[in-house]
Amino acid sequence: MSISWLNDIRQQAKNQFEKTGFPASNLEDWRYTNVSAIAKKEFSVAKFVEDVDFDAVESGSAFHFVFVDGYFREELSNLPEKITICSINDALKNHADLLQSKFNQAIKQTHGFIDFNTANFTDGLFVHIAKNVVLEKPLQIIHIATQEAILPTRHVVILDANAKASLIEMFVSPEKHAYLTNSVAEVFVGENANLTLYKVQQEGENAYHFGGTYVQQADNARFTHHNFALGSLLARSDIVSDLETAAECELNGLYLGSQNQHLDNLTRINHLQPHGISREFYKGILNDQAHGVFQGRILVAENAQNTDSQMNNCNLLLSNEAEIDTKPQLEIYADDVKCAHGVTVGQLDEKSIFYLQSRGIDEVSAKHILTFAFANEMVDKITIPSLRDAVFNLLLTRFPEGAER
Amino acid sequence: MLKIKDLTVNVGNKEILKGLNLEVNAGEIHAIMGPNGAGKSTLSHVLSGKSGYEVTGGSVTFNGKDLLEMPAEIRAREGVFLAFQYPVEIAGVTNVYLLKAALNAVRKHKGLSEVDAMDFLTLVKAKTKALEMDEKFLYRAVNEGFSGGEKKRNEILQMAMLEPQLCILDETDSGLDIDALRIVADGVNALRSPDRAFIMVTHYQRLLDYIKPDFVHVLADGKIVKSGGAELALELEEKGYGWLEQA
Numbered sequence: 001m002s003i004s005w006l007n008d009i010r011q012q013a014k015n016q017f018e019k020t021g022f023p024a025s026n027l028e029d030w031r032y033t034n035v036s037a038i039a040k041k042e043f044s045v046a047k048f049v050e051d052v053d054f055d056a057v058e059s060g061s062a063f064h065f066v067f068v069d070g071y072f073r074e075e076l077s078n079l080p081e082k083i084t085i086c087s088i089n090d091a092l093k094n095h096a097d098l099l100q101s102k103f104n105q106a107i108k109q110t111h112g113f114i115d116f117n118t119a120n121f122t123d124g125l126f127v128h129i130a131k132n133v134v135l136e137k138p139l140q141i142i143h144i145a146t147q148e149a150i151l152p153t154r155h156v157v158i159l160d161a162n163a164k165a166s167l168i169e170m171f172v173s174p175e176k177h178a179y180l181t182n183s184v185a186e187v188f189v190g191e192n193a194n195l196t197l198y199k200v201q202q203e204g205e206n207a208y209h210f211g212g213t214y215v216q217q218a219d220n221a222r223f224t225h226h227n228f229a230l231g232s233l234l235a236r237s238d239i240v241s242d243l244e245t246a247a248e249c250e251l252n253g254l255y256l257g258s259q260n261q262h263l264d265n266l267t268r269i270n271h272l273q274p275h276g277i278s279r280e281f282y283k284g285i286l287n288d289q290a291h292g293v294f295q296g297r298i299l300v301a302e303n304a305q306n307t308d309s310q311m312n313n314c315n316l317l318l319s320n321e322a323e324i325d326t327k328p329q330l331e332i333y334a335d336d337v338k339c340a341h342g343v344t345v346g347q348l349d350e351k352s353i354f355y356l357q358s359r360g361i362d363e364v365s366a367k368h369i370l371t372f373a374f375a376n377e378m379v380d381k382i383t384i385p386s387l388r389d390a391v392f393n394l395l396l397t398r399f400p401e402g403a404e405r
Numbered sequence: 406m407l408k409i410k411d412l413t414v415n416v417g418n419k420e421i422l423k424g425l426n427l428e429v430n431a432g433e434i435h436a437i438m439g440p441n442g443a444g445k446s447t448l449s450h451v452l453s454g455k456s457g458y459e460v461t462g463g464s465v466t467f468n469g470k471d472l473l474e475m476p477a478e479i480r481a482r483e484g485v486f487l488a489f490q491y492p493v494e495i496a497g498v499t500n501v502y503l504l505k506a507a508l509n510a511v512r513k514h515k516g517l518s519e520v521d522a523m524d525f526l527t528l529v530k531a532k533t534k535a536l537e538m539d540e541k542f543l544y545r546a547v548n549e550g551f552s553g554g555e556k557k558r559n560e561i562l563q564m565a566m567l568e569p570q571l572c573i574l575d576e577t578d579s580g581l582d583i584d585a586l587r588i589v590a591d592g593v594n595a596l597r598s599p600d601r602a603f604i605m606v607t608h609y610q611r612l613l614d615y616i617k618p619d620f621v622h623v624l625a626d627g628k629i630v631k632s633g634g635a636e637l638a639l640e641l642e643e644k645g646y647g648w649l650e651q652a
Contacts (some may be wrong), residue, residue: 269530352458355493358453359507360481360514369506373497373546404502 003092005100012119013110022112029111032293032325033236033264038208038252045120046070048150051274064140070122070151083135088154089175092127093206099129106186107216108242112212117184121154127167131160138198138384145173145181145207146278155185159193161218166196171211171231173204178233180208187213189221189247196224198387202394203232205259212354215241215385217249219273226382227253227282228391229263236264244305253282254378256398257290257322269311269315271304271334277395280311283378285371286322295328298341301331304334311341316374318367365397372402406431406570406602407452414444414451415625420521420556421447424463425626429571432599436468436613436638437606439624440646444604446490449575452489452604466573472519481507482514484570487651488560488577495547500559503547511567532565536592554585561592572596574605578612590615610642621632 022039023030045067065085066076070085081086084095091099107114126143145151159165171181181203189195203209209232217223221244229235241249255263269278284292294313315324328341350372356366375395382388395404406430414422421444429435439445450456452465454477465472472480496502520528533540534556548556557577569637574593578586591601593616598635605612613635614619621637622629625646630635 290635295569349493351493352454352495354477355489355495356503356507357477358455358487358489359503360478360480360567361480361506362510363476365506365510366478366528369498373495376497401506404505 004104005094008167009104010119012113014120016110017112017119020112020115022116026392029266029295032295032318033232033262035208035235035236038180040362041178041180042192043148043150045122046066046151047124047145049147049398051287052076057067063137064142065125065347066142067123067153068144069147069149070127070143071152072123079385081224081244083130083133084126085139085203086126086205088121088124088126088382088395091156095126096129097156097214099126099156102158102186102188104186106188106216108240109216112256113236114184114212117152117182117212120150121184122155124156127154127157129159129163129165129338132162134163135165138168138387140168140170143169143171143181143183144203145171145179145307146175147181148177150180150182153184155183157195158188159184159190160190162193163190166198166274167386168198168200169211170205171201171209173207173269176204176206178206178208179204180248181210182266183211183215187215188216189223190216191218191340192220192224193218196226196275196383198226198382199227199237200228200271200383200387201232201235201237203235203281205230205233206229209235210248212238213234213240214238215249217241217247218244219245220247220290222248225248225252225306226249227264227377228396229253230394232261232263234262236266238266240268240270242272243278246275247330248276249278251278251282252378252381255282255374256291256375256395257285257299258287258398259290260288261290261291263290264295264360266295269309270301271297271298271307272299273303274305274307276307276309278307278311282313283374284313284315285375286315286324286325287318289319289321291322292324294324294326294328296341297331299337300330300332300334300337300339302333305336306396307334307337307339308340309337309339313343315343315345316371317345318348337361357391368399368401369403372399375399376403406468407420408464408466410464411450412465414447414456415459415461416447420461421449425624425628427622427629429602429604431570431602433606433620434597434603434616434618436618436621437604437624438608438610438621438638438641445608445624445626445629446575449487449573449606452475452480452573453485478510478512481534481567481569482511486564486567486569486572488557488564488572489572490576490579492548492556492560493551493552494514494549496549497546498547500547501529503607504563507555507563508566529566532562535595536562536565537588538562542630553580554582554589557581557585557589558592561589565592565596570601570621572601572603574607575601576607576608577605578609586612587614613638
């Protein structure tokens, strides 16, 4: 990639990263998450490997785009017609003007992971859905990690006015090795357009994961995000959205940690103009010595009168050693708004456990059933049946007695 | 079937049951009545295996086995069923899933195979209909948003599905209007059988108009102070509990 506008941006990011490195935990947004272990690994950026040992991925109900170690594999993918969709590297050749006009524009504030990504991304997906186009099938990005390396991908998703689509991002690894996923998506939801984005993070048990989604919502745009943080040793997810007039933003999340997993979720909803609506609901389940973090901030700018915003974070601690840091914040500069937030941290209800036991169900199964039910509220929000079933089954592997297969 | 001998139970440092004796045989219906605070709910909870109760003396056997040694789920699988005074609401768990998981746990304990999905649906729909419940209840979360009457009917539905040997009804009549009471009572009466026994714990005689007991016991201050036939309940209704406590 030797395109001068991009080279400039990448060089700047590289300089910035060389100065700061990955974020230090004295930064407010990183105070609960220590990423020093990643720097110590001295990963380099993954190389393209010619032969990969996978069959084309089956997904009858979605168009899918396969990235192996951060490189697009067309031969494993299934591409739709009618919309512009290609790898970022192809977009640099064929859609350079549009890409240039959007690239780096959704990111208002960077940190080491974003800078590293900008400087080093190997590839990514470029999606442009034209005005009034409604995609019937979801688009699915599948990230497969095989190398002990950093896998930086950069996606740009653009929906023009009145377009409608849903996009699934999956992160998987067939191996148990250490690596760092570093995936950044910039998302532009045009006027009255509607995008639903699902993220299912099932990285390997020794993996590090950084995933950031930075969204610009035009007037009346609707953006819905469902965030399932299931895998990895240490994961940090950023979701940041800027809302113009009467835009609607819905953020749902479920983080499910066990053993020594560390799962950090940062969200920022910025109401910049009037009449915006946001709904945020994150649930956490933490077992063993797992550590969860929820940092949710809703900003209502002085201009953003009549904003209607709700944020909730509910946590279930299944062990005495599990830990949650939860920090919901409302930052309100307008005077005529409706904003609320709530947080709960609790354990399974003893009365409910006994009730199930009194019906013949053993204690372990009773706990599985109640935990599954707590988590399943978020799974039920998935509107794509095949994806809902898949996530449901992933939950069942964690709580096998929790529900009927 | 059930033999309770000299049972003493503490809650915290306070003695609630102070030497209770009771014998229940298959086919019998026993009513346990008494004033508030006499220990009625403690007795139901101790029999069902709820934690927080310390048995300090005496014994309870069920079909010759030591009931107090068993965890709550084993008691349920052996055939003891408690219909709760205040059934718990469980968000996100459907009634039908609870019923199936419970039924299969009981069947497995008895050495039976898991119930066939079609057979289960046929069975549960029939039982639901018999209790004049809408089938929609099966697919709602357990007791969530149910009215008082619906919750109690739901308890009887679970009882009907699990077919226990000993049914303990803890203040089942509380919070029910006359129509709901009749439906619940019909449900219980339909389950009467020579192999099954009932213990009805109740403050009021009202329920006993619909489910006629063979024996009535008065529980006061942690002991059974008087036992008799169904007519004792009427006497209690008329005179209250005061005359027994004085005696």
